[in-house]
Amino acid sequence: MSRTISQYLVHIILIVGVLLMVVPIWIIFASSTHDNGTILSQGMQWGLGDQFIENYDRVLNQKGGFSQEITASSMLINSFIMAFGIATLTVLTSLMSAYTIVYFRFKLAVPIFWIIFLTLLVPLELRIMPSYQVVSNLGLVNTYTGLILPLSASAIATFFFRQFYKSVPDELLEAAKLDGANSWKFFIDFLVPLSKTMIAAMFIFMFVYGYNQYLWPLIMTTDEKYWTVVMGMKTIFMSWGVERFSYIILSMIPPVLVVIFLQRWFIQGLFQTK
Amino acid sequence: MSFLELKNITKVYPNGTKAINETSLNIEYGEFMVFVGPSGCGKSTLLRMIAGLEDITEGEIDLDGKTINKIDPSERDVAMVFQNYALYPHMNVYKNLSYGLKNRGESKENIDNKVKEVAELLEIKEYLQRKPAQLSGGQRQRVAMGRAIVRNPKVFLFDEPLSNLDAKLRGQVRIEIKKLQQSMNVTSVFVTHDQVEAMTLGDRLAVINNGVIEQLGTPIEVYEKPASKFVGEFIGSPQMNFVNGAINNNNFESSSFKLNKDLNIDNASVVLGFRAEDLNLKEEGEISLTIDIIEKLGSDSIIYGRDKDGQSICYKESGNTKLEVGEIINISLDVDAVHIFDEKTGKRLN
Ligand SMILES: Nc1ncnc2c1ncn2[C@@H]1O[C@H](COP(=O)(O)OP(=O)(O)OP(=O)(O)O)[C@@H](O)[C@H]1O
Ligand SMILES: [Mg+2]
Numbered sequence: 273m274s275r276t277i278s279q280y281l282v283h284i285i286l287i288v289g290v291l292l293m294v295v296p297i298w299i300i301f302a303s304s305t306h307d308n309g310t311i312l313s314q315g316m317q318w319g320l321g322d323q324f325i326e327n328y329d330r331v332l333n334q335k336g337g338f339s340q341e342i343t344a345s346s347m348l349i350n351s352f353i354m355a356f357g358i359a360t361l362t363v364l365t366s367l368m369s370a371y372t373i374v375y376f377r378f379k380l381a382v383p384i385f386w387i388i389f390l391t392l393l394v395p396l397e398l399r400i401m402p403s404y405q406v407v408s409n410l411g412l413v414n415t416y417t418g419l420i421l422p423l424s425a426s427a428i429a430t431f432f433f434r435q436f437y438k439s440v441p442d443e444l445l446e447a448a449k450l451d452g453a454n455s456w457k458f459f460i461d462f463l464v465p466l467s468k469t470m471i472a473a474m475f476i477f478m479f480v481y482g483y484n485q486y487l488w489p490l491i492m493t494t495d496e497k498y499w500t501v502v503m504g505m506k507t508i509f510m511s512w513g514v515e516r517f518s519y520i521i522l523s524m525i526p527p528v529l530v531v532i533f534l535q536r537w538f539i540q541g542l543f544q545t546k
Numbered sequence: 547m548s549f550l551e552l553k554n555i556t557k558v559y560p561n562g563t564k565a566i567n568e569t570s571l572n573i574e575y576g577e578f579m580v581f582v583g584p585s586g587c588g589k590s591t592l593l594r595m596i597a598g599l600e601d602i603t604e605g606e607i608d609l610d611g612k613t614i615n616k617i618d619p620s621e622r623d624v625a626m627v628f629q630n631y632a633l634y635p636h637m638n639v640y641k642n643l644s645y646g647l648k649n650r651g652e653s654k655e656n657i658d659n660k661v662k663e664v665a666e667l668l669e670i671k672e673y674l675q676r677k678p679a680q681l682s683g684g685q686r687q688r689v690a691m692g693r694a695i696v697r698n699p700k701v702f703l704f705d706e707p708l709s710n711l712d713a714k715l716r717g718q719v720r721i722e723i724k725k726l727q728q729s730m731n732v733t734s735v736f737v738t739h740d741q742v743e744a745m746t747l748g749d750r751l752a753v754i755n756n757g758v759i760e761q762l763g764t765p766i767e768v769y770e771k772p773a774s775k776f777v778g779e780f781i782g783s784p785q786m787n788f789v790n791g792a793i794n795n796n797n798f799e800s801s802s803f804k805l806n807k808d809l810n811i812d813n814a815s816v817v818l819g820f821r822a823e824d825l826n827l828k829e830e831g832e833i834s835l836t837i838d839i840i841e842k843l844g845s846d847s848i849i850y851g852r853d854k855d856g857q858s859i860c861y862k863e864s865g866n867t868k869l870e871v872g873e874i875i876n877i878s879l880d881v882d883a884v885h886i887f888d889e890k891t892g893k894r895l896n
Binding site for chain 1: 597598599619620625628630632633634635636645646649693697
């Protein structure tokens, strides 16, 4: 008896939680399908309207910005490229640097690890001027490389992979050595497949991190061609009407897609004990 | 020249631990050599130096006429079975077995034949597609063996491969390993601290203590003529009995009894060693024993007691004994089976 009651209770709490998450998104979505007049006169809407296609079409293709060059769809693409690049490069660099730190026991491995770890204390926002200087000296202003490169190393990810590698038993390396695996093969044939779930988890984190960047792309891109979705939001709240809702819904799609694709591994990665 | 020669091997770990001290050993082709000794004596270290997993601080290891000190582990042509098996967790059994062959660049067809053959031999054919996590302990052990066998190496190295199995399985696998080794005739080195494994598996034993080989010999030699008190104590169950005493005029004397045998040894302080099965119940026996504990094993009974000096002594009787705890018995010692060790150095004197 008491068991069913507590089960009900658990479910009620979960349902309330789900509603808290879903309802605002639903309201935004529902509102995004009405016309400007309805929103202005009656506020945000619970029910669906009939302007879905018109609104989304306009948002995706209407030119914005000062020079009227950028559209939401190209901003989406820019954001995707930036987030994807950051996530991919971060995963690669941190996998490899963790490998070096853990398996190549040179004298400076520990100090180097702590130096990497210290960079956590210096986020991009803090070093934004010198970073800009470097990137602009390299001639990378207004390029994807310039958007991606300064964000493509992560102490947190290095730390995660290091902890994981340290938990890999030494015998595995020894057995692999006897089986003729050199250090590159051990990395590719053992560590990478064994950390597959962590790679997925890190990829998602870093994708969202890159996707949400605001200050860096703002400083980096004087050319509107390189604007990202998050930067575009500002423009939208200033000038557009109901399209802002469509825009918000659209901007959520890329991270959601990445999560959906990698979800199975991601969850395993979060709860991985061994 | 022997197939595998260890010449004056010393191993000092970076932290200063001297794990192996100037040890030499020759192992013949097809021989089954067992390293046995207490925990921390350096057995694994010696084995791992043969495998190439530890650097050799000093000395030289020759395999099949070639010095292998500087040769990469994978090129030494040795295969190792680890205590925890070290199977590749993300690969199925087939890939576990074939990984080494693939790295050697053998053809797919060749690999397939070899893997199938070994899987057949070890009866793991049904599991080829499974991951190690989906296997029982015994099955994993087989896969680990298979991974060593499939490469057809010059030497098998085993580091306590049976210690994670339950007692019954351990006995079975022990016999299987012996059979396999005999039929394949591959030189093998087997590390264990279990003396039953050591006695039953080895063509020869190297009893290791504190980084040196205390005795090298066939299991029976080691059992019947232990070279030191340490070896006598370590090999044999129940443990060898020891009584302190002295040699006077070629005869052994302790404070509670005297042996009537001309031992032909100079006067010295010694330790007398004798095994539980070399004692016999006798009215006129020279040792009188107050029984403390009786262990009935079915086939034998092991009787633990104290002599007049309070020295504990253990005596073994076959079958189910009728003796009882608290009883005082007289036992006599088979004087031809005694071992005399120097009290200070522990070396055998007779
Ligand atoms: N990597 C290492 N660094 C420093 N000392 C070590 C290292 N490995 C082993 N030792 C030391 O060397 C000695 C021998 O160790 P070894 O592992 O060879 O013992 P063992 O005979 O295999 O023992 P066991 O039966 O417990 O496995 C021990 O004193 C151990 O503490
Ligand atoms: Mg060991």
